Amino acid sequence: MSHYSYKELFKQLWREVQNRPPSTTADQSRAKLLGMYLQVRLLELKRKPQYLAAVLDVEQELVDAILEGTLPASELDNGLLEDIAAAVKRKVSVLQALLGKEAFAER
């Protein structure tokens, strides 16, 4: 059993709600674009989403959220993009560009 309380956790959550910056559905348009691109890429590779889950070693629901573009765009970090890029055999800079992120130097 965890040693930290739900009461304390809720206090932290409520502080975060009070300080949150405006966030709208428009924030997700780039994530949806990336998701659509990956769906097409998997089709080209004749692979199923389960392949991506296995390669990334993550739960299927997480991959589904990436492909549907519902995972918050802020959570699509460069580490995840690098792993996905390797799995779909594309440069990470392509995925970063789809998300509107500045591409880092190629590895």
Added chain:
Amino acid sequence: MRKDEEFKAAQAWGENWLERLQTGKDEAMWSELFTCFAKKLRRDIRTSLQKRGLDPELAEDVEQDTWAIVAQKIGSFVSSDDDHDLRLSRLYNWMRVIALNRVRMIRRGQKVEPISLDAIEETEADGKISLDGFAFRHELYELGPERKLLIAEKVHMIEDLLQSLSERDREILMRRLINNEKPRTLAAEYGIEPRSISQILFRTKQTLERQRIHFEQ
């Protein structure tokens, strides 16, 4: 159809619960959401950590991060379903994948060999080595001139933030991030409650995250 106990309380939420979460700072509604999902989310996080061979103690960090992201990003959650149960189920699934993604980040981060605190202390000069250790631990050191420039800016940003912390808070943050020392261990050493360690970490991590987003924009 969902049958979990946790969801039953949500039957009385009414029709506009999502709008209340998204548009208003409605403490009662957030409290309802938290009461409904917190235990289930904690269980799911611990299961995911255990499945990946990670320390279940890390659930605390994942849970705090997940709720913070939910609070920040609830405005971007979309569900076109009219059905109350389906919308609720989708919201929980959205929260769950945020948590699962956080577990993935931890696992990916742990692939880097942690630097021992002893090694850091032996060579430490004005905290410089500790900061290098932090950057290395988080895979900030890469090749390429553009990447190097970005890293240098990030390190400066982190330095500024660290300087704004008290010596104790700075030490706790570094020991937790670099050496993966458990909150319970740190709490015992510093003679404070484990939840105080959590609060320090939560506060400083959120500040870092906000500065990181600001920096990347």
